[in-house]
Amino acid sequence: MNPVWWKQISAVLRLEVKKSFFSKRGLWIYFLALIPVLIWGGHWMVMRYKAERMHNNAGAGVTKEKLMSVKQGMTVAEVEGILGRPATSRTVTRRNGTEFRYWSYSDGTTTRHITFRDGAVQRLNTEHAGCDLQEDTVIFAGIFQFFYLRLAIFFGCMFVFMNLFRGEILDRSLHYYFLAPIRRDILVVGKYLAGLIATTVIFCVSTIAQWALFVVHLDPINRDAYLQQNNGYQHLLAYTGVTALACLGYGSVFLAAGILIRNPLITAATVLIWESINGILPATLRQISVIYYLKSLCPVEIPMQQGVPAPVALLAVNVDNAPPIVAVLGLLALSAVVVFISTRRIKRMEINYSTDN
Amino acid sequence: MTAAPPPIEKSLIQLNDVSKFYGEVLGVNKINLAIPPGITSLVGPNGSGKTTLMNLITGLLQPTRGTVDVCGMSPEDPETFFRNVGYCTQFDSYPKGFTGYDFVYSFLRLFGWDHAECERRAWHAIDRVNLREAAPRKIAGYSKGMRQRIRLAQSISHDPRVLILDEPLNGLDPLVRAETIALFREFSGEGRHVIISSHVLHEVDIISDQVILMSSGYIVAEGQIKGVRNEIEEHPMQVLIRCDQPQALASRIFQSKNVVEAKVHSDGGGLLVKTRNADEFYLMMNHIAMNGIVVETVAPVDDDVQSLYEYLIDDGGSSNAGGGSK
16 A cells, blocks of 8 residues: 555544544534443442442341241231331321331341231332342343444444535535545545544443443442353453444445435435344345344344334344354445445545535 | 637647536536646636636536546546645635644645645745734634635645636735735746636736636637737727716717717716727817816726626627637
8 A cells, every 4th residue: 555545544534533523513422322321320320329228228137038038918016026127117097097007128138128008018029239130231232232233323423424525515625635635535545434433432432331330230249240150251342342343334334325425314214224124134135234243243132022012123133143253244344345335436526515515 | 709729739738628517507618728837817707617617627526528637637646636736716614623724734734744844834835825823723713815815825835836726816905915916926937827717807907827708608718818808999898978968978979980889878867888999088078078068977887897798708709609719
């Protein structure tokens, strides 16, 4: 490769990276990237609050066995005989004279909420301080696949990559590039890399933060199980890799769309529908999409239970996952082909702002 | 006017049978030009095809038909072409948040030069347009004239052999205008091409070595400025005389051989006169004004560019469309 081309790509990066990162119109991308972080951050804080509350409410002599020995129909005196005075209690008397007592006991990790009606146990609820690792892992995968990949990264990449050319046409500043001694295909590569750097950094940092908060929110036993037996670090690597590949794949698609198509809404809607119906497309067509490869690389399958709404099932279904190496190479090849098409098309592009607006 | 482009060997910028259509709409049609070094002005009213022609020369547009050759280079090889060609467009837009210096410097980096070289060239270009003090400020805060100058600095920063400027004197105050014209002369004095577009004929009259007159996408006249001016002089000039006795004035001025036609203005308060020699006609008017007729004003009504084009198109444009004249 001509050494001047590297210098030119570096000059394009210098111009474009800052713009991609700090565009005022694009600040909402940070918000999109932040939403899952806020979800897991919020979840962590709730879990922490719950654990602290249980710890503070732990009664002397209360054990798990004693907590679980309370049965429906027992009297107030019988319960007091087993567990002593409750950590929290509340009494409500209805107009018809019925008395309800709400008592809570905790051993520090498990809380039992007991409801008495007219002096007898009517209802029992059990709350654990820890979390359900398997369930939370699936929830993480669900947020990642349904929200993060399909919406946050999708629309983030749409904005950044379509703006690389379309934004400059709207701002009437693309001609400065076209009047510089840089080959237009080199310009495309430079701009694509600039968009890729910006989106990869923004979304991968968010992915890592989501994972970190997910790990932090686990109780020590589950955390050890997740990191050491349940391939937690591999999950981190896979999710971060999928995020970077999503930026690469969607980036190439929207880069081409910004060059080929004027209306971003039509483009976004078309690509979104195409990606959404991927699961029901014939095998050959399925491979001409980004999500097909990304879903194949996600480390956790989302089980589809009965009664799941059809649109959600449509998004989750992946009838024939590609092997990881095929998925990575397939996505790289797809992106390369789309970027190549962009480099061919831009050679014929004219500056005619009045009709392009 | 005859369609006879200059010999190829004397010309460096050549357009051969170039046409550009935007769908059904004509941009320019059947343009044959051979532009030698020096200052060449493209003159024409808005919509005459000047910018389209410049965009075709620089590759921002691609011809529907015909070929463009700039000193043996083509925009299809941008690495060579744009090291030798600078184009200051009319688009008054800039990358967001840039200072004047950033703007010139950043696009110089696309040439592959190192920081020191780009910095040196950027300041040199900024100095040439007298914008050093304003250069560290954001372009968004510049006046129209300053924005025009920073665009000019950007287009000359790589020291091009061919400099193309779309309405470069727009928005400049008289002092800066004089300095800018001196800059163009300096460039052309070094044997370079300077191609300027303007819709103000008298503006290019004083700076151009040659002029190309355009109208509705066609070249209607082309050649050295003196020849075009003579053509204009051959065309009867129309003058409106506001006076108290238009009929009496008409009978008096018909005695002059320079008057081709005279008619009372529709409002009855003046006389419209066509003359072939404006200078002699004004002398005669001085004489008449001293002999009883009260003359309020004497003003030419068709010395603007639009009138000239109408004349050229009506009288000879059809034969010159696509060729031009010398």
